[in-house]
Amino acid sequence: MIDLPKKEVDVLVIGSGAAGAISAWDSAVKGLDVSMIGVGTPATEMSSGCIRFNDDRSVPEGLGLDRGDLEDAFSRAERFLIDEMKTSGLKMEGARRDQGRYYRCHGTIVPENIVQGPTSSGGLDRIEGERICVIGFEDRTEFDHRLFAKALAQRSDLRVEHIAVGTTNGVLRNSSVDDLLDMFVDAAGSASGEVVFVPPFISLKDIDRWEELEKRSGRKFAEPVMDLGMPGARLRDALISSASRAGVSITNGASIVGMSISKGSLNEVTVRSGHRLQHIECGAAVFCGGGLVGGGLGVSGKDVIDPLGLFDVRYLREGDGIDILARASSGGIRTGPGLEAIVDGEKVRNLFVAGASLPGMNIVEGNGIGDAMATALLASKAATEASR
Amino acid sequence: MRGVDVMLLEKGDFCSGSSGGNHGLLHSGARYAVKDPESAKECVSESRILKGIAWNCIEDTGGMFVSVGKDDPGFADVFHDACKATGVRAARSTAKELHQVERNLSDDVADGFLVDDAVIDPFRLVLTNIEDARRHGATVRNHCEVVSFERSDGHIGEVKFKDQRNGSVGSVVPEVVVNAAGSSSGSIASMVGGNLAMTRDYGTLVVFSGKLVSGTVNRLRPPSDGDIIVPSHTSMIAGTTSRSISGPSDARPTIEDKELIIKEVSEMVPALRGARAIRAYGASRPLASGSSGRGASRTFKLIDHEEGGVDNLISIIGGKLTTYRMMAERTSDAVCAKLGVRANCTTGEEVMEASRLDEAVTLVSASQSESMRRRYGHVPSEMMNVVPVGSMGVQSCSCENVMRFELEHYASSEDVITIADLMRRTRAGMGYCQGTGCMWEMASALSDEGDIDLLIRDFVRERREGSSTVIEGDQLRQEMFRSHLLWPFQAARGGEER
Amino acid sequence: MSEEDRCIRCGSCMRACPVVSTFGESVFPGPRSLAVDAPRTGKPMSMDELLKCSICMMCRDACPSRIDLPRSILALRAANRRGTLRPGHKRLVENIDSYGYSVRPDEGVHGPYPCKGPTTCLFPGCISRWRRPEILDDAAYVLRSNGTEVACPEDLVCCGSPLEKIGEHERRERLVDRNFPILEKFERVVTTCPGCAGQIVGYGIDAMHIVEYLYEVVGVEHLVSGLDGKGLKIAVHMPCHLNRDVGPHTKEYVHSILGAIPGLKVVEYPEEDRCCGAGGSLLSGFPEMAAALAKGKASAADRAGADLIVTSCPFCVVNLTNAGTMRTLDIVSLLRTASNR
Ligand SMILES: Cc1cc2nc3c(=O)[nH]c(=O)nc-3n(C[C@H](O)[C@H](O)[C@H](O)COP(=O)(O)OP(=O)(O)OC[C@H]3O[C@@H](n4cnc5c(N)ncnc54)[C@H](O)[C@@H]3O)c2cc1C
Numbered sequence A: 001m002i003d004l005p006k007k008e009v010d011v012l013v014i015g016s017g018a019a020g021a022i023s024a025w026d027s028a029v030k031g032l033d034v035s036m037i038g039v040g041t042p043a044t045e046m047s048s049g050c051i052r053f054n055d056d057r058s059v060p061e062g063l064g065l066d067r068g069d070l071e072d073a074f075s076r077a078e079r080f081l082i083d084e085m086k087t088s089g090l091k092m093e094g095a096r097r098d099q100g101r102y103y104r105c106h107g108t109i110v111p112e113n114i115v116q117g118p119t120s121s122g123g124l125d126r127i128e129g130e131r132i133c134v135i136g137f138e139d140r141t142e143f144d145h146r147l148f149a150k151a152l153a154q155r156s157d158l159r160v161e162h163i164a165v166g167t168t169n170g171v172l173r174n175s176s177v178d179d180l181l182d183m184f185v186d187a188a189g190s191a192s193g194e195v196v197f198v199p200p201f202i203s204l205k206d207i208d209r210w211e212e213l214e215k216r217s218g219r220k221f222a223e224p225v226m227d228l229g230m231p232g233a234r235l236r237d238a239l240i241s242s243a244s245r246a247g248v249s250i251t252n253g254a255s256i257v258g259m260s261i262s263k264g265s266l267n268e269v270t271v272r273s274g275h276r277l278q279h280i281e282c283g284a285a286v287f288c289g290g291g292l293v294g295g296g297l298g299v300s301g302k303d304v305i306d307p308l309g310l311f312d313v314r315y316l317r318e319g320d321g322i323d324i325l326a327r328a329s330s331g332g333i334r335t336g337p338g339l340e341a342i343v344d345g346e347k348v349r350n351l352f353v354a355g356a357s358l359p360g361m362n363i364v365e366g367n368g369i370g371d372a373m374a375t376a377l378l379a380s381k382a383a384t385e386a387s388r
Numbered sequence B: 001m002r003g004v005d006v007m008l009l010e011k012g013d014f015c016s017g018s019s020g021g022n023h024g025l026l027h028s029g030a031r032y033a034v035k036d037p038e039s040a041k042e043c044v045s046e047s048r049i050l051k052g053i054a055w056n057c058i059e060d061t062g063g064m065f066v067s068v069g070k071d072d073p074g075f076a077d078v079f080h081d082a083c084k085a086t087g088v089r090a091a092r093s094t095a096k097e098l099h100q101v102e103r104n105l106s107d108d109v110a111d112g113f114l115v116d117d118a119v120i121d122p123f124r125l126v127l128t129n130i131e132d133a134r135r136h137g138a139t140v141r142n143h144c145e146v147v148s149f150e151r152s153d154g155h156i157g158e159v160k161f162k163d164q165r166n167g168s169v170g171s172v173v174p175e176v177v178v179n180a181a182g183s184s185s186g187s188i189a190s191m192v193g194g195n196l197a198m199t200r201d202y203g204t205l206v207v208f209s210g211k212l213v214s215g216t217v218n219r220l221r222p223p224s225d226g227d228i229i230v231p232s233h234t235s236m237i238a239g240t241t242s243r244s245i246s247g248p249s250d251a252r253p254t255i256e257d258k259e260l261i262i263k264e265v266s267e268m269v270p271a272l273r274g275a276r277a278i279r280a281y282g283a284s285r286p287l288a289s290g291s292s293g294r295g296a297s298r299t300f301k302l303i304d305h306e307e308g309g310v311d312n313l314i315s316i317i318g319g320k321l322t323t324y325r326m327m328a329e330r331t332s333d334a335v336c337a338k339l340g341v342r343a344n345c346t347t348g349e350e351v352m353e354a355s356r357l358d359e360a361v362t363l364v365s366a367s368q369s370e371s372m373r374r375r376y377g378h379v380p381s382e383m384m385n386v387v388p389v390g391s392m393g394v395q396s397c398s399c400e401n402v403m404r405f406e407l408e409h410y411a412s413s414e415d416v417i418t419i420a421d422l423m424r425r426t427r428a429g430m431g432y433c434q435g436t437g438c439m440w441e442m443a444s445a446l447s448d449e450g451d452i453d454l455l456i457r458d459f460v461r462e463r464r465e466g467s468s469t470v471i472e473g474d475q476l477r478q479e480m481f482r483s484h485l486l487w488p489f490q491a492a493r494g495g496e497e498r
Numbered sequence C: 001m002s003e004e005d006r007c008i009r010c011g012s013c014m015r016a017c018p019v020v021s022t023f024g025e026s027v028f029p030g031p032r033s034l035a036v037d038a039p040r041t042g043k044p045m046s047m048d049e050l051l052k053c054s055i056c057m058m059c060r061d062a063c064p065s066r067i068d069l070p071r072s073i074l075a076l077r078a079a080n081r082r083g084t085l086r087p088g089h090k091r092l093v094e095n096i097d098s099y100g101y102s103v104r105p106d107e108g109v110h111g112p113y114p115c116k117g118p119t120t121c122l123f124p125g126c127i128s129r130w131r132r133p134e135i136l137d138d139a140a141y142v143l144r145s146n147g148t149e150v151a152c153p154e155d156l157v158c159c160g161s162p163l164e165k166i167g168e169h170e171r172r173e174r175l176v177d178r179n180f181p182i183l184e185k186f187e188r189v190v191t192t193c194p195g196c197a198g199q200i201v202g203y204g205i206d207a208m209h210i211v212e213y214l215y216e217v218v219g220v221e222h223l224v225s226g227l228d229g230k231g232l233k234i235a236v237h238m239p240c241h242l243n244r245d246v247g248p249h250t251k252e253y254v255h256s257i258l259g260a261i262p263g264l265k266v267v268e269y270p271e272e273d274r275c276c277g278a279g280g281s282l283l284s285g286f287p288e289m290a291a292a293l294a295k296g297k298a299s300a301a302d303r304a305g306a307d308l309i310v311t312s313c314p315f316c317v318v319n320l321t322n323a324g325t326m327r328t329l330d331i332v333s334l335l336r337t338a339s340n341r
């Protein structure tokens, strides 16, 4: 097959999860010509959309990043979440808990310890009310409303009603928001709850309807924190929308399959688009392919690998049994000092790595989307400089 | 069935001992024909009986014995003669014929035999027995551990047991006690002051996702490590090993066991080397004779402790799943003799009640009734009571195709208190994702009684124990994915445990 | 280890599936259930369930484990040949056996200009030849007015894509044997239908979809000079087989071309890449389902404020037109309309 016409860009971003999107956005607002190419569902989209920033900087610092630069990147990422996401339609709200800062979309509630009551430490949000109504879809499983309602009901300070509403064959009535709004307002009206939990159902494009829901029913509505569904998809849509507004050219469904590197410098990236290949010459590239779930890293036997076979990968070799989880969490693409990728033992001056592909960034309770974004801002800064 | 008033006490869930930790191979007898002809004969008659009385627990897959490259070519004749002598059907077959049956066999397979092996679902078998026993008036309690015996003058009086549900201690004064505690039989006997010489021999099994074989595949050589592959539902079970153990602390699979098994079984089916291992588990063989390991006979032993100074205790140890009915018959014969009951044993003739149920399949789809038939042997009509009217219901576990109404049906049973109990009954959570999605559904089906935190935590711990020795490749990604999903749950809980 | 064994059950494919999200899992079990779960349980699969997949490839692009689910579904269809086909599929097979085309040739339509000389072949394809002949005509017109003379040999038959979709591989091979010797003589093969483009690439011939040709060979500037969009507001429908089989570069091409036409306004809407329901033999097998998907798509375009939908696949044009709510044009027809001639 003949190759696609060659392309030239200042910065090429690989992967369109949280790290890729903010990195591309950052280079584009600085006036560079940026392309972002990604395929697959990023972990960002599978997440709960509740963005975790870890207070503990040991993982990014362990990558050889400067403390001051890091603090700066973290606060820029937080500002991005408030200002940029708002322009994209998502009103993000922050809160502290344990060792981190958390941002989630207005309306999402990460309840305090739902079982043991409000006194123990736990979630971020106090449920403002005593009478709670939990509404769920009878025939859909993504939000386990029955479990949620039962858990809340085990708390002595809450009175919980549970209403299961029907859909047809599990289809959200062909996704018509109007119908869903009517359905929830009706259901809430038949209950006495002050706070009404509904499954996350409003997509980014309909996000302003949330207020309508509260206005029409006179109740406070909330979404429980939930993975694998609307909240993550909404976050991702907003991130993509920000990048797109900044002028990033976005390709969905193409994948990076090769890179040509010589003398410590990246010259060209090979992309597969359908049946054809394209060579992209770039001033710099940022690899934001994600971690073990997102697909930027893989596992062969017990070793963390780079599925592209391009990068040098770092991981611990000791450990046994279930420890292997912790070991794999610590694996990632070798960089540095700083975020330059290491290929065949050598630093590549204009190829950077960010997000969950970095060693130590797959840790479940530790570094989440926030940390991925902060490293991405450092990478884009470096890429912007290297591409000139 | 013989009119005796019976109580059965089980400390864990039914089938949580060796009966739930084996291959599930319904032996045709071939495996034992050479070394252990007595066992072989038992298998011949018993496997035939079980295919009748417990047909709902058995997949009559057939099986084969294959010799691979370097195996001793002389063994085939020895094997053939031994099968003839013990009445085991074994049809000599060429490599080509064998390949036609199992297309994933190694090219190194020289020749072998087709045999009448079948696959038994041990959970289903035990549950079917329990159901049937209850129908005949037995009292059966799980999660009730026998903790003490009162003994005076060589006679057991009160037996105390602790109910794990609430920690309460109950008691019963039986006329006769049967000790069928598997590998714990020795300690039960010594609790009473009796003595029971037995050895414990641990075997590991590895579960692979998917099916590369349609029937059982055995190695044509004297019984050894890693020589059996059994297809089971959506997976394959390969094993086993043999290691003498002293206590429960060594009773767990090791990485060496697992590697040995994969090395050996992939000589028969090479694709197993790259297959996705999802779990390793194992169990102890309570072997009756003093010898241990492969040399020990697999027949069973019935011990009347009268000589040892306890006049109403009978122990039954050893044997195989395949011969469980025969063991039970001999045991109840002994019990009846003590009690002076004359009735004959009819377990060999009467089809068990649950195996008799007719399907009342109107509410579920064709593919669902297919799946239920695979898992339960039939479509249990009583389960249909909880199917929501006018809908086919919601699927809770897609690895094993389990619907929410199935979970709810079993969750409402007194017997079921943990997620694993629910899993054993429905197979939800046994697939390659190991409950990643359905554990929430299972928790919510159970949460009317149970503490949600505890339910989830116990289940995750239980599954991880089983995966720790095999976790690698995409199964590691799978576990990583699950860990991430637990996060919001942890956050809501206070996040003290990973 | 098979590719399907890599599944971690994240559910991304199920959430991405337009058929599942429109009709529910009880109507269509979804990509994972069919491609990953069913083979594991060894349960017999119903051909009807397999045939409800529109092969839109959304699931393949959504999979973080890079499992080619549509390919597995096609393989299962082929393995399930004993399964009965839908009446529409039987008709399709009969038509191919009788005429070499998946649709019955219409007496009134005359095959396009078999001309000798040109080194570029415009592959007719069943739909644009017999159902929507104006698309073939417009394509030839646009190419010719941009300096490319095309031939359209009378002997070419169906590319084989519809047969591949229902697992009829031997029949498909026979069509390949008829087309290949004709096509291989040309320097370049261009198609109006993305399905044909993908198939012919599968023959080992570098076929281009017309959008690729117009962008890469003709060039946008040349193509749009003198065009007038007449103030039309259009919504783009990206055909699945163009966007995800021929490749996502075509999305950029379509937008570059349309965006450069003076006086044409392209409205943005989130459903642009969503399947219209025509593909994978859904339209011939389950026309009601294809129509429901098309309606959903058309009303999304309508809500976005478009006057009409522009797409680049004759089959999508047929299905979206069936929905009856929005006028739908193939991009070549739009280009011709905009040329004022
Ligand atoms: C199930 C789950 C739930 C989580 N929940 C939370 C949460 O609630 N809060 C939180 O803060 N964190 C959460 N995390 C962690 C968080 O999602 C990740 O750390 C973060 O999203 C990583 O972002 P990323 O951009 O680095 O990678 P990703 O979001 O994974 O994006 C990487 C993208 O690059 C693509 N890609 C890879 N290779 C190539 C290639 N060769 N060519 C083209 N594209 C390629 C991938 O397909 C993928 O789409 C969760 C993670 C998981 C898996």
Ligand SMILES: Cc1cc2nc3c(=O)[nH]c(=O)nc-3n(C[C@H](O)[C@H](O)[C@H](O)COP(=O)(O)OP(=O)(O)OC[C@H]3O[C@@H](n4cnc5c(N)ncnc54)[C@H](O)[C@@H]3O)c2cc1C
Pocket: B009, B010, B011, B012, B013, B014, B015, B016, B017, B018, B019, B020, B021, B022, B023, B024, B025, B026, B027, B144, B145, B146, B147, B180, B181, B182, B183, B184, B188, B201, B202, B203, B204, B205, B239, B240, B241, B282, B283, B284, B285, B316, B317, B318, B319, B320, B321, B322, B323
């Ligand atoms: C690795 C391996 C593979 C095997 N493969 C096969 C095979 O393929 N085919 C075959 O036919 N056989 C096979 N066997 C043999 C078979 O599994 C056993 O012979 C059979 O399951 C023994 O059943 P049991 O009832 O005697 O013991 P168990 O199933 O162990 O039952 C004893 C029960 O007693 C309970 N208990 C213990 N103490 C107490 C107490 N204090 N109070 C209350 N309850 C108590 C335990 O919880 C346990 O559930 C295999 C065995 C092993 C180890």
